[in-house]
Amino acid sequence: MSQFIQTVATGLSMGSVYAVIALAIVLIYRSTGVVNFAQGEMAMFSTFIAWSMIVYFGAWSLPLNLNYWLPFFLAMLVAAFIGAAVERVILRPVEEAPIINSVIVTLGLFTLFNTVAIWRYGGIAKPFPSPSFFHGSALRAGPIVISRLNIGVFCMSVLIMLILYLFLNYTKLGLAMRAAAENRMACRMVGIPASRMLTLGWALSAAVGAVAGMLVAPIIFLSASMMFATLIFAFAAAVLGGLQSLPGAIVGGLLLGIIQNMAGTYIGSEIDITSAFVVIVLVLLVRPTGLLGRRVVRKV
Amino acid sequence: MARALPRPSVSGLILLLVVVAIFPYLYTWPFFSAFLNPFRTFQATRFGLWLIILLGLNLLTGYSGQISLGHAALVAVGAYVAAVLMNQGFLGQDVPVWAAVLAAGLFTGALGFLLGAPALRLSGPYLAIATLAMVIALPQVLKLDSVSLGGHEIHVHMARWTGGVQGLLLDRPKAPESLKDLVNERQWLYYEVMVPAVIMTAMAWNLTRSRIGRAFIALRDTEVAAEHMGVNLALYKMTAFALSGLFAGVGGGLFAYNEAFISPDSFETIKSITMVVAVVLGGLASITGTVFGALFMAFQNEIVDSLSGLIRHIPSLSALQGYIPTTQSDFEKLRGAFYSIPLMLFIIFAPGGVAGLIRRVGYSAPTWWQGWRSRVAGWASAVKPARQRAEPDADAGVEGRQDPEEKTQD
Secondary structure (H helix, E strand, O other), X not given: OHHHHXXXXXXXXXHHHHHHHHHXXXXXXXXXXXXXXXXXXXXXXXXXXXXXXXXXXXXXOOOOOXXXXXXXXXXXXXXXXXXXXXXXXXXXXXXXXXXXXXXXXXXXXXXXXXHHHHHHHOOOOEOOOOOHHHOOOOEEEOOEEEOHHHXXXXXXXXXXXXXXXXXXXXXXXXXXXXXXXXXHHHHHHOOOOHHHHHHHHHHHHHHHHHHHHHHHHHHHOEOOOOHHHHHHHHHHHHXXXXXXXXXXXXXXXXXXXXXXXXXXXXXXXXXXXXXXXXXXHHHHXXXXXXXXXXXXXXXX | OXXXXXXXOHHHHHHHHHXXXXXXXXXXOOOHHHOOOHHHHHHHHHHHHHHHHHHXXXXXXXXXXXXXXXXXXXXXXXXXXXXXHHHHOEOOEOOOHHHHHHHHHHHHHHHHHHHXXXXXXXXXXXXXXXXXXXXXXXXXXXXXXXEEEOOEEEEOOHHHHHOHHHOEEOOOOOXXXXXXXXXXXXXXXXXHHHHHHHHHHHHHHHXXXXXXXXXXXXXXXXXXXXXXXXXXXXXXXXXXXHHHHHHHHHHHHHHHHHHOEEOHXXXXXXXXXXXXXXXXXXXXXXXXXXXXXXXXXXXXXXXHHHHHHHHHOOHHHHHHEOXXXXXXXXXXXXXXXXXXXXXXXXXXXXXXHHHHHHHHHHHHHHHHHHHHHHHHXXXXXXXXXXXXXXXXXXHHHHHHHHXXXXXXXX
């Protein structure tokens, strides 16, 4: 039993990272109908930016652990800017084209961010700091051991989800963004600048992605390829939960983390990815639009 | 609506076939030896392989509208089936190459048909992820030997067939003894790939103009309308998957034969995604476009090299050294950027791929040709005043025919 709980706990912490990236993917998909394959690489790139700022600020002695938090928020800002620029410059022209064209454009972005990161920062993995309250000895509850890093990642993810939830449901801007995702034409009629909302959606999603990148980097080290596996799982998580649904992304991410860890513990680590995907395909067969997705009715 | 591609004339097709037939010998001729060599034959062989594989993908994604990011998984199945048959034989009998490749095609086609069933319920991004899952899970499955479930060891012995991580090594293909003086190994390989490639291209070409092809296009455009026209959605979608599996299986079998070595790493996720990129670059729902897609797959390294070489030779850039890539090693590291930036630009400015570009140019060429011809006719009429009166009428007729067509294009 204790092994079971241990597996679930570890799965939850990895799953929360998937959930955050999945949130970023869903944010973009809902507003623009684009499945952003470059999400993970954008997150990786912003994490590298955060890293170089941390190295830069490391020389100063700042109070309140600002050596970490200042770069953290600056990197989020930069990421938001990159996200907005990408939407405006690169994705706007393919908005009307078939879905597969925008998929290929984001695949191009994927390669672009990846190679530029390798060129700029080299191919060697770098250690990335985590906030000081993540450090220290692991927590014990009976036979179960959970590292503080895992708990910290989980808590941070929950915090992000909470902020996003409050923002989208209880602010005017959030309402406008949801409206723009729902019906662009009606939005323009009531005076919401719909296309600006789309740009904002990309910016927000890139910032969320950046946070996810900075959360995983202490666990798996900072390198240009660090987000690839995470991205695939985040996709799977988003699809599992239903690409339209923000709570779905969270549920999907946490579930996927648990399934992957369970399969690794009880079946064998050489088959964990396969079994995770088998579960996803099975779920999709029963509910083709994910666990919490809605069926879209199309007219001829 | 999309305009039909300008069709090659019969004589053009025959000329093309002749060139394909004598291509591996062309480099021995005086004029062609300047730019052809045996390595080009090797590249042309790869082009043939990719052509078969991409045709299958285009039938599925371009014609039937089912986005598949997992085509490499089907190719891998075909490659492994053919390799196992060629290595271990069937029921103690040696299997000739053509039979192994054909068996691989049929097996993968059947598998594709079965995979089509779950795909019926999925669409768009959901289908894309489900198919991507296939190709991601594939290496783990190929390396699998035993699974422990609830404390019990279940032996699957997959690795015994597939060779596990090491992969499978095949005999290098050889030309038959009787033809030894005529063809060398590379030329023989070229024919062994190119003959199926030509046959399957013709097959795909005919298929898209048949009842099945029309049904694919109908269900891609609107499923409900297609159903009302009497298209059996489930059957035709599964048929699309089966056909794409057939092409992938034959392509995969020939791939294994051509490379003489396969391992789980031969079919990476990135390669699977690159296939979709190539199909879109060439042009969805177009056989001519697929040819360009296959050219892209076979020559992408050369294309990237020449692009980065072009930029390296702009002299003013060296002033910015340190801020932008200028040195040799920078360009080596930034290969991916020289691949992705033109890719994005191309998709943005030519969403229909190469086939779409040809369609556009092919449309405007006659107008240009007409204008040029009427000018020549004008000069001619200046020389021969007797025909002067007939000319303006002919021009008006031409313009009158062009105008409504231009409106329908908008």
